[in-house]
Amino acid sequence: MPAKKRASKPATKKKTAAKRKPNAAFMKPLMPSGPLSEVIGGKALPRTEVTKKLWAYIKKNKLQDKTKRTMINADDKLRVVFGGKRQVSMFEMTKLVSKHLK
Secondary structure (H helix, E strand, O other): OOOOOOOOOOOOOOOOOOOOOOOHHHHOOEOEOHHHHHHHOOOOEOHHHHHHHHHHHHHHOOOEOOOOOOEEEOOHHHHHHOOOOOEEEHHHHHHHHHOOEO
């Protein structure tokens, strides 16, 4: 007697998830302080754009540590923003930068 084929269930379509709305707090334009504006520019930007511009500056000037990629080596402009520290982690960087946004 041949084995019975099991009837497969009809494929159910997953509901397309609604596109996530960005948090309004992250999208609010903030003015950078004097030292930070030397790095990212002087106009008001949302936090997300500040982070993008900061990373563009870090990559352009090759400030990411070669061995430990989570560390950022500060040049003269960033050292002022980082409170005088020569090296900070990428997680600490966002905390230090937020002090320079109003």
